[in-house]
Amino acid sequence: MTETDSGRLGMPVGEAMFSQRSIRKLRPDPIPTDDLHSIIEAASKAPNGGNRQPGRYVVLTEPELIREFGALYREAWWAKRRDEGHAWTTREAIPAEDAVHRGAAQLADEIANAPCIVLAFSTGKGQANSVLPGVQNLMLAARALGIGSVPTTLHPQVMDRVYELLSVPAEADFHLCIPLGYPRGNFGPTNRRPTAETTFFNGWDQPAPWAGE
Numbered sequence: 001m002t003e004t005d006s007g008r009l010g011m012p013v014g015e016a017m018f019s020q021r022s023i024r025k026l027r028p029d030p031i032p033t034d035d036l037h038s039i040i041e042a043a044s045k046a047p048n049g050g051n052r053q054p055g056r057y058v059v060l061t062e063p064e065l066i067r068e069f070g071a072l073y074r075e076a077w078w079a080k081r082r083d084e085g086h087a088w089t090t091r092e093a094i095p096a097e098d099a100v101h102r103g104a105a106q107l108a109d110e111i112a113n114a115p116c117i118v119l120a121f122s123t124g125k126g127q128a129n130s131v132l133p134g135v136q137n138l139m140l141a142a143r144a145l146g147i148g149s150v151p152t153t154l155h156p157q158v159m160d161r162v163y164e165l166l167s168v169p170a171e172a173d174f175h176l177c178i179p180l181g182y183p184r185g186n187f188g189p190t191n192r193r194p195t196a197e198t199t200f201f202n203g204w205d206q207p208a209p210w211a212g213e
């Protein structure tokens with residue numbers, strides 16, 4: 001990627017970071033390959049241990065493949081709820097006030113129609129720390145291009161089938177599944193704890209200078 005190409009991601013980084021929320025309702029419109037290229041280039045620029053660059057991205061754009069993967073994603077989502085001990089087996093059974101699970105269940109129902117899904121792997125096991133910064137870059141670059149995303153996980157119940165579907169070598173380690181698409185709805189803001197609660201200066205429980213402001 002040249003410097004001119006990086007200009008395609010011209011949104012101020014602060015605007016991208018402060019308005020990047022999970023986008024789970026996606027329009028089916030395809031994402032231009034140039035944009036996918038910029039997004040993956042941005043991911044590749046992230047820090048990683050020893051610059052060994054173990055991150056690998058499998059980008060799904062073929063509708064039939066996304067449909068097949070989407071069925072596995074949906075099965076995985078409900079398997080995770082079962083593991084958590086929830087009795088729900090339909091989206092309607094999720095309490096209306098549980099917006100995160102409701103939204104996530106809707107994504108599980110609709111991901112089969114996403115225009116693009118990126119799966120982030122590493123070439124070997126135990127290298128998440130060298131892949132996740134790249135995924136954050138990927139999502140910020142997507143945000144800068146007006147493309148929504150959300151990091152999601154899968155479940156052991158479906159992993160063999162996912163690896164087989166996408167011809168992933170057994171030694172590769174799966175980290176995150178990131179559906180991409182233009183949002184039905186809006187970006188940001190996000191709802192987070194005050195940083196005065198989450199941040200300490202020079203020792204645990206020592207308040208940040210802005211605490212109490």
Ligand SMILES: Cc1cc2nc3c(=O)[nH]c(=O)nc-3n(C[C@H](O)[C@H](O)[C@H](O)COP(=O)(O)O)c2cc1C
Pocket residue numbers: 020021022023024100103104105107150151152153190191
């Ligand atoms: C490790 C990780 C796993 C996540 N898994 C899922 C998931 O499986 N499904 C989903 O819809 N969202 C998933 N999310 C998104 C979070 O639910 C979301 O970031 C959080 O609720 C904050 O919401 P916001 O990004 O809209 O501010 C995941 C996020 C992370 C970092």
